[in-house]
Amino acid sequence: xxxxxxxxxxxxxxxxxxxxxxxxxxxxxxxxxxxxxxxxxxxxxxxxxxxxxxxxxxxxxxxxxxxxxxxxxxxxxxxxxxxxxxxxxxxxxxxxxxxxxxxxxxxxxxxxxxxxxxxxxxxxxxxxxxxxxxxxxxxxxxxxxxxxxxxxxxxxxxxxxxxxxxxxxxxxxxxxxxxxxxxxxxxxxxxxxxxxxxxxxxxxxxxxxxxxxxxxxxxxxxxxxxxxxxxxxxxxxxxxxxxxxxxxxxxxxxxxxxxxxxxxxxxxxxxxxxxxxxxxxxxxxxxxxxxxxxxxx
Numbered sequence: 001x002x003x004x005x006x007x008x009x010x011x012x013x014x015x016x017x018x019x020x021x022x023x024x025x026x027x028x029x030x031x032x033x034x035x036x037x038x039x040x041x042x043x044x045x046x047x048x049x050x051x052x053x054x055x056x057x058x059x060x061x062x063x064x065x066x067x068x069x070x071x072x073x074x075x076x077x078x079x080x081x082x083x084x085x086x087x088x089x090x091x092x093x094x095x096x097x098x099x100x101x102x103x104x105x106x107x108x109x110x111x112x113x114x115x116x117x118x119x120x121x122x123x124x125x126x127x128x129x130x131x132x133x134x135x136x137x138x139x140x141x142x143x144x145x146x147x148x149x150x151x152x153x154x155x156x157x158x159x160x161x162x163x164x165x166x167x168x169x170x171x172x173x174x175x176x177x178x179x180x181x182x183x184x185x186x187x188x189x190x191x192x193x194x195x196x197x198x199x200x201x202x203x204x205x206x207x208x209x210x211x212x213x214x215x216x217x218x219x220x221x222x223x224x225x226x227x228x229x230x231x232x233x234x235x236x237x238x239x240x241x242x243x244x245x246x247x248x249x250x251x252x253x254x255x256x257x258x259x260x261x262x263x264x265x266x267x268x269x270x271x272x273x274x275x276x277x278x279x280x281x282x283x284x285x286x287x288x289x290x291x292x293x294x295x296x297x
Contacts, residue, residue, distance in 0.1 A: 007241040011250040014234035019257030021227035024219050026089060032216045035086035036203035038223065043078060043196050046228045047189040053182060060183045069175050070187035077168030078192025083199065084161035091154025100158045101251050102132050105288070107166035108248035115170050116244070124245060127287030131252035134280025137273065162251075169244040172236070181236045189232075249288035252281045 029035055054060070062070070092100075105128055112118040177184055212220075238247055 003241045007238040010234040010238045011242070011247060012253070014231040014238070015250045015253045016257050017226045017231040017234075018251075019254035021223060022089070022254070025086065025223050025227075028216055028219050028223070029086070029090045032212050033207055033220070034203045035090045036083075036200040037207045038220065039082050039086050040196055040200035040204045041220065042082065042224050042228050043189060043193050045224045046232070047186075047193045049229055050182065050186040050189050054186045058180055058182050060180055062179060062183060062187060066175075066177070067187075069171075069177075070184075071191045073168060073172060073175075073184075073188045074191025074193075075195060076164045076171065077188055079195035080164040081161055081168060082192075083196065084157040084164070088154045088157030088159075088161055092158055100155060101162050101254055103159060104162040104166050104251040105131060105245065105248040107163045108169055108244045111167050111170040112243065112245050115174050118243065118245065123287045127249060127284045129284070130280050130287060131249060131284030134252065134256075134276075134282075134284060137276070137280070166244070166248055169235075169239065169247055173239055173244050181233060181240070185232055185236055246288055249285050252284055256281050 025038070028038060033041075109120070109124070109128060113120060172184070235247065
């Protein structure tokens with residue numbers, strides 16, 4: 001199998017995990033854990049796992065001159081991204097959050113143009129329009145979009161979260177590291193954890209772990225292992241081959257994945273609108289992925 005095909009499969013797997021994370025993470029907060037507690041556990045466990053695997057399998061050293069780059073990646077890709085995602089999701093709704101996430105490819109589009117000087121093509125523009133349209137139809141007609149004043153702050157935090165993650169993808173590509181994925185992700189989470197400690201430690205030690213039932217622990221395990229460890233590794237593997245714009249375009253699949261999960265597990269009805277929206281989303285991803293296309297800018 002070609003590297004490009006493997007990269008696309010990896011992205012599909014990562015966004016499957018991210019898509020399920022909206023509903024699963026929302027079920028943990030705030031009754032059993034505060035957003036800050038979940039964030040610190042998520043980053044701490046992931047950091048430990050990445051360091052252990054790296055120690056056992058890779059043992060690759062990084063150059064001192066690259067540490068500031070890893071610090072920036074940890075800031076945008078872990079700290080700002082995850083901190084604001086959980087804080088925003090806690091104040092907003094899964095529907096709002098999954099709609100706002102569709103702005104990610106657009107932000108990656110902008111950052112790629114400014115930082116990587118990536119050319120804006122007709123196919124990429126068509127793909128973004130199709131993906132945004134499909135995701136918007138799926139969410140707006142699939143549930144109640146809340147624009148109440150008490151969710152505005154949450155919506156803003158989620159938007160900054162998505163913008164930060166898009167910038168992380170572009171910066172990661174721009175640095176052109178010659179390190180293995182495990183080395184990169186280890187240092188990204190090391191710095192991300194350092195940024196997290198001052199903001200989340202007090203909240204974690206105040207958590208009453210005794211009241212957390214088994215099903216919530218399973219949800220926490222998914223958030224940590226599935227939507228963090230595996231998802232980040234799959235994304236960084238894909239970035240070795242694909243551009244940040246293509247990588248971020250898979251964010252459009254997250255609402256569709258959440259919808260499919262709802263049909264399977266919550267027995268929601270499969271409608272013509274949902275089918276049309278899914279077709280638009282995946283067609284949009286296809287157009288963004290095409291390499292040979294007319295350049296607009």
